[in-house]
């Protein structure tokens with residue numbers, strides 16, 4: 425690959441998500457989430473493994489755009505392809521089943537994929553506390569928190585810093601919503 429892999433991935437993700445927005449009131453550009461997840465890994469999880477950071481930037485490209493795994497492998501190699509596939513939901517399944525599979529599969533993911541999953545949930549949970557998706561009730565927020573906690577419980581043992589951040593988010597939420 426020519427150039428720096430992380431910048432290549434940021435550019436690739438920005439192009440793929442160009443017309444997508446987050447669901448919150450600000451309707452932030454979707455790429456903010458991809459870059460934010462990568463930053464949680466570097467700045468808060470002390471992760472410096474390039475494949476992990478590249479896969480974090482690309483983590484929603486196959487799930488949410490026309491990107492294929494073959495395209496990812498051709499541009500970023502087989503390890504990044506594998507990591508992205510580990511954090512990609514099968515959109516042909518019902519939402520309930522996709523959510524159940526995230527909980528079931530998390531303990532069997534690679535350590536790199538577990539770190540991406542934790543950073544993804546940290547970003548989403550912070551977003552939900554700060555500015556929830558439009559139309560989400562208190563009950564939906566609570567259900568998301570409880571589901572995310574089950575997913576990230578399956579990712580434990582690979583990064584103490586990310587785990588501590590998640591523990592803080594859950595403790596804070598549960599103390600305010602007993």
Ligand SMILES: Nc1nc2c(ncn2[C@@H]2O[C@H](COP(=O)(O)OP(=O)(O)O)[C@@H](OP(=O)(O)OP(=O)(O)O)[C@H]2O)c(=O)[nH]1
Nearest residue numbers: 445446447448484511519544547548549551552556557568
């Ligand atoms: N908190 C938050 N989430 C948003 C926002 N915009 C889009 N999302 C995405 O919405 C998902 C949560 O909504 P749900 O109703 O539970 O799930 P769904 O998108 O699969 O229907 C999150 O996916 P996820 O399954 O947790 O993770 P992933 O799909 O990113 O892997 C997150 O990526 C936003 O503004 N705030």
